[in-house]
Amino acid sequence: MTKIIEPKKQSNIFKRPSSETGIWSWITTVDHKKIGIMYGYAAFFFLLIGGIEALLLRIQLASPDNNFLSAAEYNAMFTMHGTTMIFLAIMPISAAFFNYLLPLQIGARDVAFPRLNALSFWIFIFGGVFLYSTFLFGTAGAPQGGYLAEEVSRLGSAPNGGWFGYQPNAGFKYSPGTAMDYWAIGLQILGIASLVSAFNFITTILNMRTKGMRLMRMPVFTWMTFAVSFLLAFSLPIIAIALFYVTFDRQFGTTFFLTEGGGDPILWQHLFWLFGHPEVYILILPAFGIVSEVLPTFSRKPLFGYPAIVFAGFGIAFIGFGVWAHHMFASAISPVAQAGFGLSTMVIAVPTGVKIFNWLGTIWGGKLKLNTPMLFSLGFIGMFVIGGLSGVTHSIVPADTQQTDTYYVVAHFHYVLFGGAMFGIFSGLYYWFPKVWGKMYNEALGKIHFWLMIIGFNLTFGPMHWLGLQGQVRRTWVYAEETNLGFWNLIVSIGAFIIALSILVFMANWIYSKRKGPEAGFDPWDARTIEWSIPSPTPVWNFSKAPEVKSLDDFWHMKYDEDEDGRPVRKEGADALLAELEEEGLNPSEEIVLPNPSYFPIILASGLPFLGYAVIYKMLPLAILGTLLILIGSFGWGTEPLEEEFMEDLENE
Amino acid sequence: MSDSHSYPHEPTGVETRKLGFWIFLSTEILFFGTLITTFMIFKGRDFPGIKLTDVYDIPFTSVSSFVLLMSSLTMVLAHNALENNDQEKTRVWLLSTAMLGAVFLAGQIYEFTEFYHKGFELSSNIFSSTFYVLTGFHGLHVFIGVVLLLALWGIGQRQKGLSLDGGMNLEFVALYWHFVDIVWIVLFTVVYLI
Numbered sequence: 036m037t038k039i040i041e042p043k044k045q046s047n048i049f050k051r052p053s054s055e056t057g058i059w060s061w062i063t064t065v066d067h068k069k070i071g072i073m074y075g076y077a078a079f080f081f082l083l084i085g086g087i088e089a090l091l092l093r094i095q096l097a098s099p100d101n102n103f104l105s106a107a108e109y110n111a112m113f114t115m116h117g118t119t120m121i122f123l124a125i126m127p128i129s130a131a132f133f134n135y136l137l138p139l140q141i142g143a144r145d146v147a148f149p150r151l152n153a154l155s156f157w158i159f160i161f162g163g164v165f166l167y168s169t170f171l172f173g174t175a176g177a178p179q180g181g182y183l184a185e186e187v188s189r190l191g192s193a194p195n196g197g198w199f200g201y202q203p204n205a206g207f208k209y210s211p212g213t214a215m216d217y218w219a220i221g222l223q224i225l226g227i228a229s230l231v232s233a234f235n236f237i238t239t240i241l242n243m244r245t246k247g248m249r250l251m252r253m254p255v256f257t258w259m260t261f262a263v264s265f266l267l268a269f270s271l272p273i274i275a276i277a278l279f280y281v282t283f284d285r286q287f288g289t290t291f292f293l294t295e296g297g298g299d300p301i302l303w304q305h306l307f308w309l310f311g312h313p314e315v316y317i318l319i320l321p322a323f324g325i326v327s328e329v330l331p332t333f334s335r336k337p338l339f340g341y342p343a344i345v346f347a348g349f350g351i352a353f354i355g356f357g358v359w360a361h362h363m364f365a366s367a368i369s370p371v372a373q374a375g376f377g378l379s380t381m382v383i384a385v386p387t388g389v390k391i392f393n394w395l396g397t398i399w400g401g402k403l404k405l406n407t408p409m410l411f412s413l414g415f416i417g418m419f420v421i422g423g424l425s426g427v428t429h430s431i432v433p434a435d436t437q438q439t440d441t442y443y444v445v446a447h448f449h450y451v452l453f454g455g456a457m458f459g460i461f462s463g464l465y466y467w468f469p470k471v472w473g474k475m476y477n478e479a480l481g482k483i484h485f486w487l488m489i490i491g492f493n494l495t496f497g498p499m500h501w502l503g504l505q506g507q508v509r510r511t512w513v514y515a516e517e518t519n520l521g522f523w524n525l526i527v528s529i530g531a532f533i534i535a536l537s538i539l540v541f542m543a544n545w546i547y548s549k550r551k552g553p554e555a556g557f558d559p560w561d562a563r564t565i566e567w568s569i570p571s572p573t574p575v576w577n578f579s580k581a582p583e584v585k586s587l588d589d590f591w592h593m594k595y596d597e598d599e600d601g602r603p604v605r606k607e608g609a610d611a612l613l614a615e616l617e618e619e620g621l622n623p624s625e626e627i628v629l630p631n632p633s634y635f636p637i638i639l640a641s642g643l644p645f646l647g648y649a650v651i652y653k654m655l656p657l658a659i660l661g662t663l664l665i666l667i668g669s670f671g672w673g674t675e676p677l678e679e680e681f682m683e684d685l686e687n688e
Numbered sequence: 689m690s691d692s693h694s695y696p697h698e699p700t701g702v703e704t705r706k707l708g709f710w711i712f713l714s715t716e717i718l719f720f721g722t723l724i725t726t727f728m729i730f731k732g733r734d735f736p737g738i739k740l741t742d743v744y745d746i747p748f749t750s751v752s753s754f755v756l757l758m759s760s761l762t763m764v765l766a767h768n769a770l771e772n773n774d775q776e777k778t779r780v781w782l783l784s785t786a787m788l789g790a791v792f793l794a795g796q797i798y799e800f801t802e803f804y805h806k807g808f809e810l811s812s813n814i815f816s817s818t819f820y821v822l823t824g825f826h827g828l829h830v831f832i833g834v835v836l837l838l839a840l841w842g843i844g845q846r847q848k849g850l851s852l853d854g855g856m857n858l859e860f861v862a863l864y865w866h867f868v869d870i871v872w873i874v875l876f877t878v879v880y881l882i
Binding site: 242288298 | 699705707708714715716718719721735737810811813815
């Protein structure tokens with residue numbers, strides 16, 4: 036019989052939340068699985084918005100001399116597209132994977148700090164809402180008498196200085212109005228969310244591993260989460276300070292990035308890219324982790340060179356802090372610096388290449404099963420190699436100077452961030468779909484999604500390479516007919532709509548399969564890692580008792596032996612063992628104490644946007660309201676009884 | 689945790705909350721590192737206008753720095769008293785630490801006001817901007833520290849008193865306080881002395 040002891044529903048000041056279903060159970064949850072699912076849906080929502088923004092851009096560029104969008108609207112759309120995709124779509128969708136999978140992969144019952152985890156999520160939500168409230172309240176005026184001076188629509192009232200916010204263009208002089216303040220403070224709030232989750236994941240990986248889960252037995256996805264968490268923890272403080280400077284410059288008359296007062300606009304570029312380049316690896320490493328899980332499972336072989344892939348991941352993370360100025364070759368940095376950063380950019384291709392060969396070695400000679408996750412992982416390798424190769428061309432400074440601010444660069448980073456990160460993420464979404472919902476997605480629709488997406492993707496971003504080399508400039512809202520760029524731009528725009536179509540197929544598949552899909556069983560892929568050794572969907576307590584891990588790919592070794600040639604042979608008792616595992620997973624034999632739900636993470640997080648508005652509009656009541664919410668949240672948080680205290684009381688009774 | 693609970697914990701041997709706190713402090717180093725780097729970059733530049741060296745008073749700041757350093761001593765004494773389970777002394781030392789921190793903050797407010805009246809304003813030029821944002825950011829940390837110390841002192845008034853396990857306890861506040869003090873040693877050297 037299931038014995039779950041719920042802690043007492045009381046607290047010193049407020050009643051503890053007690054809903055187990057319905058909306059309150061989601062708002063107050065501290066369960067890493069629920070938080071992961073919420074992260075996923077919220078990120079996908081923002082992905083759709085970012086996608087719509089991209090489509091608007093492509094409609095405008097589909098024909099020469101178009102006037103579908105005004106210049107101001109175009110600026111706002113490309114700024115919000117970049118900001119949304121990076122900070123509100125890919126980062127949180129990676130966080131969704133971290134949240135859901137990390138405790139399962141290391142055999143833990145939850146993350147180290149469940150309430151902090153909920154706090155990260157709610158700060159992310161409030162940060163996203165704050166940033167997008169610019170469409171309601173923001174103003175993005177053009178400089179008086181400037182080229183762009185025109186009546187600006189609501190659509191154009193969003194941040195318009197680019198996701199990179201280069202100074203002094205994004206300063207108050209050239210970007211008057213409040214929109215860029217929304218951008219700076221919005222990113223600041225989103226940064227806090229990621230920073231808090233980074234502490235949480237590092238501590239979880241170090242301290243919550245189950246018996247026998249040594250570091251070198253952890254699944255690669257967990258390793259990549261570890262690397263990403265360090266990148267977040269050490270790069271976000273830099274951008275946080277830089278964004279402080281921007282806000283001070285815009286609101287309080289300082290001159291950090293303005294030459295008028297002795298400041299330096301290039302300092303912004305340094306600080307931004309010192310964060311911004313590690314950020315690139317923050318976006319791509321989770322996909323590396325996902326692909327490293329999917330390829331061995333569908334090749335029915337162990338991952339080729341596990342230690343190499345782990346150390347290459349950390350090599351990338353480490354060198355990632357030493358390549359930032361290759362984003363700045365066109366600014367006035369010295370030739371020595373150019374040579375140095377050119378070299379380090381070439382060097383970072385080495386560990387990346389190591390990984391590519393590891394993946395190829397993994398599928399080499401394997402019995403490949405071409406299910407949708409596998410297709411996306413293979414697509415990932417192909418697209419990422421193209422993006423990686425065009426990336427290395429940027430290390431050649433003279434070539435880079437030619438390519439700077441052209442569509443060649445746009446092609447490059449979409450091949451790594453869409454062809455790389457997004458393909459890896461879709462691979463993971465299909466791979467773990469049965470784990471999360473207990474149902475199987477529709478394979479035919481999945482394959483249609485893949486083929487539409489890879490065709491649409493290459494139609495969209497492939498031609499951008501030569502458009503860029505022909506001289507089409509980034510971030511310009513029109514091009515003249517005489518440039519002869521019209522044909523390929525039309526192809527690009529058609530490709531973008533094919534991608535949109537493939538996303539619709541994905542959504543249909545997801546919604547349908549989640550309700551009506553066939554039962555998946557708890558190990559549909561004959562997988563290798565221990566998250567598949569528990570029932571699907573994952574029970575609220577994860578593991579009914581702490582698993583003991585004896586080797587890398589422990590779950591695989593429970594099911595398979597090797598013959599003399601090293602080929603896997605299914606053990607005789609494997610099926611009985613699986614049945615036993617499922618039975619045991621559903622019926623824990625010991626008392627389980629789960630972390631308490633709490634109101635306070637959402638209350639604490641809700642204070643931050645008010646502080647943001649208070650800075651923008653210099654309104655004291657809003658500042659007081661925000662501070663009060665944070666204080667109430669912290670106080671309630673601090674006085675809530677902990678599970679340990681509850682256990683003590685239980686024993687004393 | 690009771691023994692019937694099969695979940696093992698802490699393969700690193702460091703308590704989970706403490707480990708998380710150390711990681712938090714390591715990112716704080718980068719916060720201050722970025723601020724100090726910015727300050728240093730501009731310190732060496734030549735730009736017309738008022739400079740910190742025109743307005744500062746090193747003897748005064750030395751005294752307030754000394755006060756802050758002494759608060760680290762009282763913090764250690766508080767921690768020590770709690771280890772000996774002397775609740776009375778713990779409270780006394782906690783309160784004195786908070787008071788010393790408050791004196792430092794008062795000194796900083798006085799200093800800022802003085803500088804402001806001498807024409808060294810936040811938006812005067814890059815030297816004043818970097819100075820106020822850097823030392824102000826540190827001052828904010830001291831302020832949060834004082835609030836935490838007072839909160840601990842308040843919790844210490846309960847029947848049960850304070851203990852060294854569970855929650856945001858005295859040990860973490862002590863770690864934070866020492867960290868903020870160490871940062872000030874660096875700041876004082878970088879901003880005022882060199």
